[in-house]
Amino acid sequence: xxxxxxxxxxxxxxxxxxxxxxxxxxxxxxxxxxKEKSIKKSDIIVFxxxxxxxxxxxxxxxxxxxxxxxxxxxxxxxxxxLIANGEGGTISKQEKIFHGYQTYxxxxxxxxxxxxxxxxxxxxxxxxxxxxxxxxxxxxxTMRCExxxxxxxxxxxxxxxxxxxxxxxxxxTPNGKQFIRKIIQYKK
Amino acid sequence: xxxxxxxxxxxxxxxxxxxxxNSDKNNFEIYTDFAEKVNLNxxxxxKFLNKLERFKSYxxxxxxxxxxxxELLCKNINLKVNKDNSSFPEGVFFRPQTKIILDKQxxxxxxxxxxxxxxxxALNKTTSSNSNKISVSxxxxxxxxxxxxxxxxxxxxxxxxIKIAQKYSNKKDLDVVNLFFNLMKKNLSPESFCVRTNDFxxxxxxxxxxxxxKGKKIITSPIAGTVSRDKVKSTKEARKFFENNQKEDKExxxxxxxxxxxxxxxxxANTVKIQNLKFVQKYxxxxxxxxxxxxxxxxxxxxxxxxxxxxxxxxxxxxPKINTLKLLNKEEKEPRRIYTGSFGYYRSKQDMSFNIxxxxxxxxxxxxxVFAASGVILDSTAKNEYHENYLKAxxxxxxxx
Numbered sequence: 001x002x003x004x005x006x007x008x009x010x011x012x013x014x015x016x017x018x019x020x021x022x023x024x025x026x027x028x029x030x031x032x033x034x035k036e037k038s039i040k041k042s043d044i045i046v047f048x049x050x051x052x053x054x055x056x057x058x059x060x061x062x063x064x065x066x067x068x069x070x071x072x073x074x075x076x077x078x079x080x081x082l083i084a085n086g087e088g089g090t091i092s093k094q095e096k097i098f099h100g101y102q103t104y105x106x107x108x109x110x111x112x113x114x115x116x117x118x119x120x121x122x123x124x125x126x127x128x129x130x131x132x133x134x135x136x137x138x139x140x141x142t143m144r145c146e147x148x149x150x151x152x153x154x155x156x157x158x159x160x161x162x163x164x165x166x167x168x169x170x171x172x173t174p175n176g177k178q179f180i181r182k183i184i185q186y187k188k
Numbered sequence: 189x190x191x192x193x194x195x196x197x198x199x200x201x202x203x204x205x206x207x208x209x210n211s212d213k214n215n216f217e218i219y220t221d222f223a224e225k226v227n228l229n230x231x232x233x234x235k236f237l238n239k240l241e242r243f244k245s246y247x248x249x250x251x252x253x254x255x256x257x258x259e260l261l262c263k264n265i266n267l268k269v270n271k272d273n274s275s276f277p278e279g280v281f282f283r284p285q286t287k288i289i290l291d292k293q294x295x296x297x298x299x300x301x302x303x304x305x306x307x308x309x310a311l312n313k314t315t316s317s318n319s320n321k322i323s324v325s326x327x328x329x330x331x332x333x334x335x336x337x338x339x340x341x342x343x344x345x346x347x348x349x350i351k352i353a354q355k356y357s358n359k360k361d362l363d364v365v366n367l368f369f370n371l372m373k374k375n376l377s378p379e380s381f382c383v384r385t386n387d388f389x390x391x392x393x394x395x396x397x398x399x400x401x402k403g404k405k406i407i408t409s410p411i412a413g414t415v416s417r418d419k420v421k422s423t424k425e426a427r428k429f430f431e432n433n434q435k436e437d438k439e440x441x442x443x444x445x446x447x448x449x450x451x452x453x454x455x456x457a458n459t460v461k462i463q464n465l466k467f468v469q470k471y472x473x474x475x476x477x478x479x480x481x482x483x484x485x486x487x488x489x490x491x492x493x494x495x496x497x498x499x500x501x502x503x504x505x506x507x508p509k510i511n512t513l514k515l516l517n518k519e520e521k522e523p524r525r526i527y528t529g530s531f532g533y534y535r536s537k538q539d540m541s542f543n544i545x546x547x548x549x550x551x552x553x554x555x556x557x558v559f560a561a562s563g564v565i566l567d568s569t570a571k572n573e574y575h576e577n578y579l580k581a582x583x584x585x586x587x588x589x
Binding site: 014101 | 348449508
């Protein structure tokens with residue numbers, strides 16, 4: 001299996017790369033330096049975390065829109081927001097900023113990849129959030145922050161797409177690899 | 189002359205030398221008789237690093253010791269920096285032929301003792317004291333403007349943590365070796381060093397190692413979190429302080445993940461481990477909150493890849509590193525030169541160590557400069573952080589009076 005990790009020049013991308021490397025051949029490419037060939041040969045496209053907002057990365061948004069129905073797509077943090085944005089969602093500032101926080105999140109019954117009503121402890125680094133109401137016929141919010149109710153996971157019921165607002169790559173997320181495994185092993 | 193006399197003559201001469209604290213052995217090493225001196229710039233950096241890869245030390249004194257300046261390290265990762273119009277080198281490495289170990293006894297290991305003795309011409313320094321007035325850049329108004337701009341950048345998620353540096357400078361001749369040992373009596377930091385050359389001098393009491401390579405293993409020990417010993421009395425109290433201080437704790441988490449990331453660029457998958465999370469180190473005036481993270485280097489990893497991944501050290505810059513450096517370089521007008529660069533030694537691909545240059549005085553062309561930086565925090569004010577910087581620089585500024 002070939003994985004392509006699109007790096008938005010974050011200081012957490014390579015933590016994610018180490019998590020992903022056990023699942024296949026991993027290629028890490030800067031967001032401004034992606035060749036069509038890399039995308040074509042990949043089975044899974046992963047959008048890394050990164051500074052700023054989705055609209056700062058038009059090329060990544062294009063890749064999402066072009067391949068969302070064709071390949072497994074995973075987004076982490078900014079990657080989650082790219083997916084939300086690609087589905088018509090708005091990304092906005094949040095009152096309380098979560099940088100370096102460990103908090104609890106809970107799954108709901110809409111999840112296809114994770115058990116219902118499960119509580120997880122996760123690490124978080126985000127200034128921005130998915131603005132709600134978020135209306136999409138195929139994309140569902142399947143995890144929320146216990147404290148603020150902010151969306152923490154998006155799963156598609158139509159395509160093989162999953163985004164996490166938190167960081168499975170952080171040392172603040174125990175068993176971070178489990179999240180990645182469940183997403184990768186999920187078959188549409 | 190016995191060894192102590194030789195050392196005394198050497199220290200009191202104006203011969204080029206480097207003093208480096210070896211905290212593992214709790215002594216000082218003095219390097220001199222430089223057979224080679226390499227001035228670095230972005231044009232020759234890769235060539236130099238390639239040369240180091242082929243170098244291996246067989247003698248205790250043989251190594252390359254020196255520093256990479258901040259601007260060079262930024263250019264090395266393709267970032268724009270402010271132009272430094274002075275002739276200050278962007279990095280310098282020396283290859284010594286004499287090493288003197290200053291312990292309970294003085295031990296001299298040298299290629300040629302007769303040469304060393306012949307070279308030692310005791311020359312009294314001319315100490316013509318100049319103005320002691322210390323100037324600060326940026327001033328409080330400009331600092332406040334940058335601070336508030338960065339607050340907006342944090343709110344917009346463009347940086348998660350960012351540290352603005354300030355420069356304090358004055359004009360005065362320094363007796364660097366004496367000042368260095370005076371400073372060591374008060375503040376014996378694990379990564380202290382002193383460089384005396386014909387062109388410039390450095391006194392540093394850096395507490396922070398950026399990375400050490402021992403065999404295949406690479407270790408980094410980032411510091412994030414500082415508290416004054418006036419405020420808390422014991423290591424135990426300091427630990428409690430750091431645990432209860434939400435701001436410091438979250439910042440520390442971020443730096444741990446950042447350093448895990450930087451190590452992950454050059455290490456084998458799943459070998460990066462947090463060896464020691466959030467332990468307290470005690471200094472003369474302050475306590476530090478430190479973590480230790482290690483990994484196993486990739487087979488055949490290039491030295492240039494190690495430098496690119498690790499430098500400049502993230503804990504003194506902010507996170508994410510690249511965009512934060514871009515924001516800093518856009519707003520800061522003073523070249524940082526040595527500040528937040530790295531000083532260290534290279535003996536072989538399996539044996540090197542580099543620190544982060546902070547808490548340092550650079551003496552160059554009769555000008556002394558000290559930098560200090562602190563983080564932009566959403567619930568803090570520019571004036572508070574401006575003052576915090578002054579406190580951080582104070583023990584060094586006292587030396588300039």
